[in-house]
Amino acid sequence: MPGALLEDISRHCPRLTVLDLPMIQLCISLAVITELHPLWRLGSTHFARIYSENPRHLMQRDKLQSVATEWRRIFPKLRGIPCPGDLYSQSMQEDELGEEIQGDSAGLSVDEEMSSTEPSLDWDDYDSDWFIFRRKLWKVLGYRKDLLIYDKIQYMWQTDLEIEMVRWPIVPLAAFFDPDLHSTTTLCSW
Numbered sequence: 001m002p003g004a005l006l007e008d009i010s011r012h013c014p015r016l017t018v019l020d021l022p023m024i025q026l027c028i029s030l031a032v033i034t035e036l037h038p039l040w041r042l043g044s045t046h047f048a049r050i051y052s053e054n055p056r057h058l059m060q061r062d063k064l065q066s067v068a069t070e071w072r073r074i075f076p077k078l079r080g081i082p083c084p085g086d087l088y089s090q091s092m093q094e095d096e097l098g099e100e101i102q103g104d105s106a107g108l109s110v111d112e113e114m115s116s117t118e119p120s121l122d123w124d125d126y127d128s129d130w131f132i133f134r135r136k137l138w139k140v141l142g143y144r145k146d147l148l149i150y151d152k153i154q155y156m157w158q159t160d161l162e163i164e165m166v167r168w169p170i171v172p173l174a175a176f177f178d179p180d181l182h183s184t185t186t187l188c189s190w
Contacts, residue, residue, distance in 0.1 A: 003032040006026075007035070016039060017157065027053070029054075038076060047082050049134075055130050064140055
């Protein structure tokens with residue numbers, strides 16, 4: 001899905017709170033995301049992968065900060081990694097998110113640089129430039145590794161809806177077995 005389609009989503013669905021497209025691969029570029037309108041209410045997204053145009057170039061500190069600034073502008077309420085598959089990578093498990101942000105394309109030939117500009121969307125392993133770029137972007141955005149973030153967000157929305165409709169939250173039986181998952185104060189600060 002081209003990133004420009006997010007513009008249509010923001011225009012036609014301004015009150016959207018969840019964008020769950022687990023089979024969609026989103027392709028973005030810095031030029032496209034600077035033109036997008038914010039999705040003010042969107043609190044949760046799920047994409048199979050997010051690809052960027054020329055990820056090695058975008059991994060440079062100033063470019064990465066620009067992408068992060070635009071990302072925060074477009075998705076001001078988003079607090080979780082929008083590609084849940086990224087959470088299960090070996091490098092995320094080893095907590096490499098704490099590494100220093102670096103990464104310009106020094107030492108690459110022009111051919112290698114050109115080959116990285118167009119994503120081969122059927123290939124994205126944990127050593128690819130697209131994955132490394134996403135991982136660095138999540139680090140800059142402050143998205144932490146929380147495998148239950150989407151469950152917590154869903155529970156918060158469910159609780160808000162219950163309070164709005166019934167005037168008090170309904171405590172499910174599962175809350176007695178796993179209170180952390182059903183807590184609105186546990187690691188899910190807005």
